[in-house]
Structures are given as structure tokens and as C-alpha cells.
Amino acid sequence: MMVVEDDPDIRMLVRLRFRFDDDFDLEGEAADVPTAVVHATSSHPDLIILDHRLEGDVTGLEGAPLLKQAAPDSKIILFSASEELRIPAAENSAIDAFLLKTDIEHLVSLSREVVGLAPVPT
């Protein structure tokens, strides 16, 4: 999996959340879309956790089709602090799911669902 996020604390947090799930390996991190596209082209991650507001001119919503083009089999979760993006994300065919950042406790379970893994028993 890959995380595309400009805030270093949130990047660290996402890394941490997936550290305790053996089914995921973090293959790359990026703070902007062009770097993420390069990573996606070479590593073809199964899952991309994508923020909307990123470094550079390209937003997550705009960058999702580029990432999908670079790695067509990757599933993309738009992980944003803007509730207003829920509908645009649903209308963007490159995005597979949307999660509000404050719902981060559901990030791993949603990721498992999106990539087709069985839920972890709680």
C-alpha cells in the first residue's frame, strides 16, 4: 500500500495504524501527486490512501485518475478532512471509497473491505 499525504503527522499516523495489520505492507509515501504517480507506476500498490489537499498544484481528487492510470489495479481511498468531498469522491470513478480523517479508527477495516480482505475479528 501507499500513502499520499502532505502532513507528516498524519503520514506517521497512517503508517502506525497499518503496522499492526500483517496483511498490509507500506510500499511508498508521497506528499504530492507527481511523486505518487512515479511510485505507483513502479510498485503497483494494491491500496492507495490519498489525501485531497497536497503539496503542489494537483489535488487528490484531480490526482486519483492519474494514479489509477499509473496503477489500474490499485484501490484508492480518498482520506480527507473535508466532509464536502464525500459526493465529489463518490462521483469520481477512480476513487473506490471515501473516509473522513476524524474517522481514522475505521481506516484499516475500510481498507480491508476495499481490497477484498475478510474483516479482522474484534
Added chain:
Amino acid sequence: VIEMHFHYFVMVGVITLYQSWWPFLIAIGYVVLQHGIAGVIDPSAVYNHEAAIEHPLRWAGIHGTFILAMSAAGIASWRLNESFLGGVLKAERELQQANDAMREFVATASHDLRTPLTSVMGFAQTLRQYGDRLSDEERRAHLEAIERGATHASRLVDDLLTLSQIQAEVLPTRVEDTAIAASVRQAAHQAGVEVSAEIDERLTVRVDPHHLERMLVNYLANAQHYGRPPISVTAEILGSVVAIGVHDCGPGLPPEFVPRVFTSFARADPTSSGGTGLGLSIVRGLALANGGEAYHQPSDDGTCFGIRLTLGRPVT
């Protein structure tokens, strides 16, 4: 002819009602055409009494004057109506703009609050669930991230509350003669910024001292974060006003950003972190609340942000 005039007045009414020149032009054209044709074919239909037939030019003058006067009345009422409707439309447009701005403000405030709260909640949950599987160093790093998130959220809430008080005009303001040099020293200390300032110790401005300090802290923090040293503060007397300027030697603002610089959540670089995006809008609000104004002035060797406040009595 009398019926013709009746039609004409109805058309004037139509002009007023529909706010369009076309019925007016059609009515005028119709009247001129009808009078012209009728005047040739059957002059008595137009010049309907002997005096008119004897003096057609005089008659046409009186008749034309009458029509022009009534047209002017119609147009005047149209203009009046247009002006009224224009005012209503302008007010509606302004209300719409205010609504859009408020919607954007709420959306940005929600986003900017959720981001640090995500850190706080996420790291706290992780520490609770997996704390025993983390090293001491990791736990410390995560606690520091929680502290950063909480500090940022708290600063944002403070700024939002201040801004709300300013906008609602309920911010407690106690204007008094406030020494500029002493305020600059306090602000520099609070912002942790090294500042050079050659300001007469006796020079004062009419302002709430806490507000002056906060305005200077915001400017100095911005100068340090986005500009380059050396940072200096000047105070220049301009008649009954003092211009207090905070100068830095940074690259300045992108020209396209200048008109928005004092707007809430406006950032020249949206990805820059640290600030709440409200500092300069708070300065503007505080300056206005104290009867002054905030300004930005680019220069060849950097940039200058300042405030103009009323000159106070010198400290004795």
C-alpha cells in the same frame, strides 16, 4: 387621435412593467407612422380642428411637446423602477456573496479543525490499543504529535473566537494612549523574533494595548515564518496618524495573492503549515475595531505589513 394617445400611454406602462426599450420604440414608431399617413390621407383625422389645419407646424409642435413630456414621465418612472430593482438585485448579490463566503469559511474552518483533531484522536487511540507494543521513543513521538495537534486546534479555536467577536462587534476594546516602542518589545518577546526598532519611547497611539500587541505578534510571526531577517519595526507620524510598519527582507507576496492577503484562511501557499490562516484577518479586524486600518506595502528589498492608528499624547 385620443385613442392613439391612450394606446401610447398603455405602451409607456408596458415599458415600465417590462423594463424594455422595445415597446417604447414600437409605440413611438407606431404613433409617428400613424400620424404621418393619416396627415396625408385624411388631415382632419390628425389636425382635428381648423386652427391645426391652418397652422400645422404649431400644432405639430404642441402635439410633439405633449408626447415628449409624457414620454419623459414614462422613462423617468422606468428609470426610477430600474434603480429600485437594481438596488434590490445588488443587495441580493451581496447577500449571495456573503453566504458563499460564509459557506467557504465554515468548510475551511471544519477542515482545518479536523486535521489536528485527527492527529489527537488517532494517536491517542493507537496508544490506548497498542501502547504496550511500542517503544518508549515511539510513544514519546506520538505524544508529541498529540500535543502539536491539540496546540494547533486550540490556537485555531482562539483565533476563530476572536474573529467572531470582531465580526459581531462585541470584542472588548479599551482604547488608551499606548507606547509603541514598549509594545514592540513585548510583541517581539512573545513571538520569539529578533527585531530592530528605532522608535521614540514617548510616541503613543490610541489603541487597546492588548490589541496592538496581538497585531504586532501576528505580523512578526508572519515575517519570521514567511519572510527573511533582518526584521525591523518603524513608526512614522503622518499628521494625526501613526503608521507602524513591520518590514522583512523576504521574497514578498505573489502579486495575485495581494488582494486576498487580509482574507480569512487565505494562504499564499495553501500547503504551508503552522499558521491558522487567520492572523492577518485578525490584524485587519483589530485595526478597524480601534479606528485604524491595516495595510500591506511591497518594497524592492522585501515586504512591509503595517497598521495606521490615531496619534496619541506623548508619554511624559
